[in-house]
Amino acid sequence: xxxxxxxxxxxxxxxxxxxxxxxxxxxxxxxxxxxxxxxxxxxxxxxxxxxxxxxxxxxxxxxxxxxxxxxxxxxxxxxxxxxxxxxxxxxxxxxxxxxxxxxxxxxxxxxxxxxxxxxxxxxxxxxxxxxxxxxxxxxxxxxxxxxxxxxxxxxxxxxxxxxx
Amino acid sequence: xxxxxxxxxxxxxxxxxxxxxxxxxxxxxxxxxxxxxxxxxxxxxxxxxxxxxxxxxxxxxxxxxxxxxxxxxxxxxxxxxxxxxxxxxxxxxxx
Numbered sequence: 001x002x003x004x005x006x007x008x009x010x011x012x013x014x015x016x017x018x019x020x021x022x023x024x025x026x027x028x029x030x031x032x033x034x035x036x037x038x039x040x041x042x043x044x045x046x047x048x049x050x051x052x053x054x055x056x057x058x059x060x061x062x063x064x065x066x067x068x069x070x071x072x073x074x075x076x077x078x079x080x081x082x083x084x085x086x087x088x089x090x091x092x093x094x095x096x097x098x099x100x101x102x103x104x105x106x107x108x109x110x111x112x113x114x115x116x117x118x119x120x121x122x123x124x125x126x127x128x129x130x131x132x133x134x135x136x137x138x139x140x141x142x143x144x145x146x147x148x149x150x151x152x153x154x155x156x157x158x159x160x161x162x163x164x
Numbered sequence: 165x166x167x168x169x170x171x172x173x174x175x176x177x178x179x180x181x182x183x184x185x186x187x188x189x190x191x192x193x194x195x196x197x198x199x200x201x202x203x204x205x206x207x208x209x210x211x212x213x214x215x216x217x218x219x220x221x222x223x224x225x226x227x228x229x230x231x232x233x234x235x236x237x238x239x240x241x242x243x244x245x246x247x248x249x250x251x252x253x254x255x256x257x258x259x
Contacts, residue, residue: 058173060237062221124244128218130173131243141174143241147216149223 005085006068008061008129013087013101015040021085022105032081033105037112039120041100043093050135057090057099060128064088070149071122075104075115078159082106082115088129099131114162121158125151165190165232167197175240178207188230194219195226197236214241 005021015038024033043055068086075082083105093099100123104116123129126149131142148154169186171179179201188197194217202209216239217224230236 060170060172060218060221060239063218063223063237066221121244124242127242128172128216128237128239129242130240132173141177141240142243143174143214144244145241146214147223147239147242 006065006072007087008059008064008090009087010089010091013040013089013098015098015101015103018085018087018101018103022083022103024105032107033083034107035109035112036103036105037109037116038104039100039102039116040098041120043095043097043099045095047133047135050133050137052095053134053136054092054094055099056092056132056134057088058130058132059088059090061090063128067127067147067149068123071119071126074122074155075118078118079106079111079115082111084115084119086119086123088123088127090129118158118162121161122155125154125158165192165230167230167232167234167236169197169201170235170237172237173240175208175211175238179205192230193226194224194228194230194236197230198226198238201238208238211238211240215239216241 003017003021019036019038022036043052045052072084075084086102088100102116102119104112104119106112106115125145126147128147133140133142165188167186167188169184170182176182186197217226218237218239219228220235
């Protein structure tokens with residue numbers, strides 16, 4: 001059974017399934033694949049000096065999936081041979097649990113690593129996903145960037161992070 | 165006209181609901197709807213300079229014109245996305 005390549009889910013993330021989703025067996029036109037890079041983002045126990053108890057992730061799901069599609073299109077422009085998949089988890093996650101899983105397949109490793117890194121950087125810029133950190137003594141919404149998919153400087157920033 | 169409004173994260177906490185129905189005059193923009201919401205929930209005004217918006221699950225500008233039945237989402241800054249401090253120029257290797 002094939003799984004959605006781009007998804008927001010309340011289920012525990014399955015990296016093997018995402019590797020399968022970009023593997024040659026799953027993709028008739030991926031016979032030239034020679035590398036798959038993967039990334040798992042985990043709930044870290046310490047943040048800015050606070051001891052994290054748990055994180056709660058919230059998404060505007062339909063827009064998040066559209067943001068993933070947009071990022072996949074950007075990757076197809078920069079790295080035409082790359083195939084990518086990403087699942088982002090929502091709900092309450094304990095320390096050590098995976099919140100995001102990404103796989104990127106390509107004929108050669110350089111593009112697989114670059115596409116994988118670009119995808120996580122862009123998700124953090126434009127995917128409508130928020131996290132609330134519960135720590136010893138309180139909780140706080142983590143707010144970083146204003147989401148603007150048309151911000152060319154942000155896109156270049158993600159590209160630099162992926163490639164240098 | 166009537167539009168539905170969705171708010172998220174801390175903005176949802178401020179408004180006290182994830183979704184609400186609002187009346188707006190014909191031809192109103194996203195900004196009009198936002199200003200109207202801030203009038204009712206002044207703390208939401210914190211996001212005046214950092215807000216994103218979506219109409220019918222597509223990112224939209226504040227001057228986008230609304231239509232009856234639209235779903236408008238107001239999005240506080242997302243969790244990631246800090247910028248690199250110093251610009252470095254590099255190129256990807258293709259092998």
